[in-house]
Amino acid sequence: MNKIIKVVGAAIIQDGKLFVAKRSTGRSLGDLWEFAGGKIEKNETGPEALKREIFEEFGAECEVAEEFKSVYEHSYDFGTVVLEVFYAKLTSPITKMIEHDETRWVDEIEVQELAWVPTDIPAMQDLVKKGFKADE
Ligand SMILES: Nc1nc2c([nH]c(=O)n2[C@H]2C[C@H](O)[C@@H](COP(=O)(O)OP(=O)(O)OP(=O)(O)O)O2)c(=O)[nH]1
Numbered sequence: 001m002n003k004i005i006k007v008v009g010a011a012i013i014q015d016g017k018l019f020v021a022k023r024s025t026g027r028s029l030g031d032l033w034e035f036a037g038g039k040i041e042k043n044e045t046g047p048e049a050l051k052r053e054i055f056e057e058f059g060a061e062c063e064v065a066e067e068f069k070s071v072y073e074h075s076y077d078f079g080t081v082v083l084e085v086f087y088a089k090l091t092s093p094i095t096k097m098i099e100h101d102e103t104r105w106v107d108e109i110e111v112q113e114l115a116w117v118p119t120d121i122p123a124m125q126d127l128v129k130k131g132f133k134a135d136e
Helices: 047-060 118-130
Strands: 005-013 016-023 037-038 063-077 079-090 100-106
Touching: 005 047, 005 063, 005 118, 037 047, 047 063, 047 079, 063 118, 079 118
Parallel strands: 005 079
Antiparallel strands: 005 016, 005 037, 016 100, 063 079
16 A cells, blocks of 8 residues: 655745754644645645645745745655755745744754755755745
8 A cells, every 4th residue: 555645845035044844743744844735635736735735724824936846755654755955935824833943043054953854855856956045
């Protein structure tokens, strides 16, 4: 059995820092750092799912740069995660946090010191290679 889990994540970069979130203790992949985002539902595009998830989880609106998608894949005992990463920009403030224990804005050095969800490690490394330029 190999379930495909389609997920979308946001590369939100502001003033040279990337927005990252730590999955709550007790969830699958708990205590690991990830991009804001979540599962893509049926009949949703990646950017639509991303806007919905960021609003649900953080109470913030965002714009998604639809043309900059990168895709990463990693298999776990619960299935294979296929992660689409888009550059995105917050257009309203973060007002809540419901699925994470902590959020941070990290620079290109700090980002590499975090314990990341395995799917996201190559994604994070690609972002570092490109540089944390604002407004990509
Ligand atoms: N939100 C997010 N999820 C990611 C990333 N990378 C990655 O492998 N994932 C995985 C973790 C989960 O298996 C899935 C996202 O689902 P979710 O965050 O909605 O988690 P969930 O509701 O299934 O939570 P849980 O029941 O597993 O505790 O994708 C990422 O960067 N952001």
